[in-house]
Amino acid sequence: MIKLDRITKDFVVGTDSIQILKELSLEIGDQEYVxxxxxxxxxxxxxxxxxGMLDTPSSGRYIINDKDTSTLSDDEISRLRNVFIGFVFQQFNLINKLSVLENILLPSIYYSGELPYNVKDKAWELMRRFGIDHRATSYPNKISGGEQQRVSIARALILDPQLILADEPTGNLDSKNGEIILDLIDELHSKDKKTVIIVTHEAEVAARTNRQIVIKDGYVVSGKEKSKLLKKK
Ligand SMILES: Nc1ncnc2c1ncn2[C@@H]1O[C@H](COP(=O)(O)OP(=O)(O)OP(=O)(O)O)[C@@H](O)[C@H]1O
Ligand SMILES: [Mg+2]
Known part of the structure; x- marks a missing residue:
């Protein structure tokens, strides 16, 4: 489903250029939990x-469903990002001026195509599923961190993307709320059949996934092989 082919990423700091990713190659299959x-x-x-196509590599290719993303226009990238990827960040990244319901609906505002379902119904279904429906008209800064992260997961799912990217989704939560979020993320893999990629510092979190990719000094040092369960397909 997705493939990174010798990706590099350089950052220029002052007069120096530092290479953060060094010819990193990686393949992640459909419905993997990594x-x-x-x-x-x-x-x-x-x-x-x-x-997440929020940044571009300095060199190398990023291929999604056999398409080289470097050949896509900015518009095509935005559209693909919107429908293909759901993001869950450590800092929740919700908009405090919008209600919980409006935050969840936000990706659909930028979507111009037809959806096979009613987005408002879908938003309510997700809020009920995640136990935040009583917060629909609340504002993000008036609800708990655990609730905010559940809102951001609902927002990530509103357009039914294939890929979920979660960058330390429990980093700002206490262990009880962290556990709730991790259980939800497990479900996105097991029940919703999404491809899920989660960045974590914690071995217990990584142990929930089927494959642990370790990166160090810009390279993948282990976990390059696709999950065995999926490789047979
Ligand atoms: N826009 C940028 N400009 C310059 N340097 C950057 C930029 N973004 C990241 N870096 C540098 O790249 C390196 C990798 O950053 P990155 O945030 O990817 O690390 P990380 O593995 O996510 O770390 P953490 O576990 O602390 O979140 C760091 O040294 C960081 O300072
Ligand atoms: Mg980080």
Missing amino acids: SILGPSGSGKSTLMYIL
């Missing part, structure tokens, strides 16, 4: 930004 681990500063978030 974690990305590595020391702080190793480039995990940089990699997630590239996977």
Whole structure:
């Protein structure tokens, strides 16, 4: 489903250029449940930004469903990002001026095509599923962190994307709320059949996934092989 082919990422700081990702290659199959681990500063978030098409690699190719993303126009990238990927960030990234319901509906505002369902019904279904329907008209800064993260997961799912990217989704939560969020993310894989990629520092979180990709010094040092269960297909 997605393939990174010798991706590099350089950042220019002052007069220096530093290479954060060094010819990193990786394949992730449809419906895989994968974690990305590595020391702080190793480039995990940089990699997630590239996977999410929020940033472009300095060199190398990023292929989604056999399509080289470098051949797409900005419009095509935006559209693909909107329908193909759901994001869950450590800092929730909700808009405080919008209600919970409006935040969840936000990706659909930028979507011009026909959906096979009514988005409002879908938003309510997701809120009920995640136990936040009583918060529909509340504002994000008036609800708990655990609830905010459930809102952001609902927002990630509103256009029914194939790929979920979660960058330390429990980093700002206490362990009880973290557990709730991790159980929900497990379900996105097991029940919703999404491809899920989660960045984490914690071994227990990584242990929930079927494959642990470890990056260090800009390279994948382990977890390059696709999950065995899926390889047979
Ligand atoms: N826009 C940028 N400009 C310059 N340097 C950057 C930029 N973004 C990231 N970096 C640098 O790239 C390196 C990798 O950053 P990244 O955020 O990907 O690490 P990480 O593995 O996610 O770390 P953490 O576990 O702390 O979240 C860091 O040294 C960071 O300072
Ligand atoms: Mg990071």
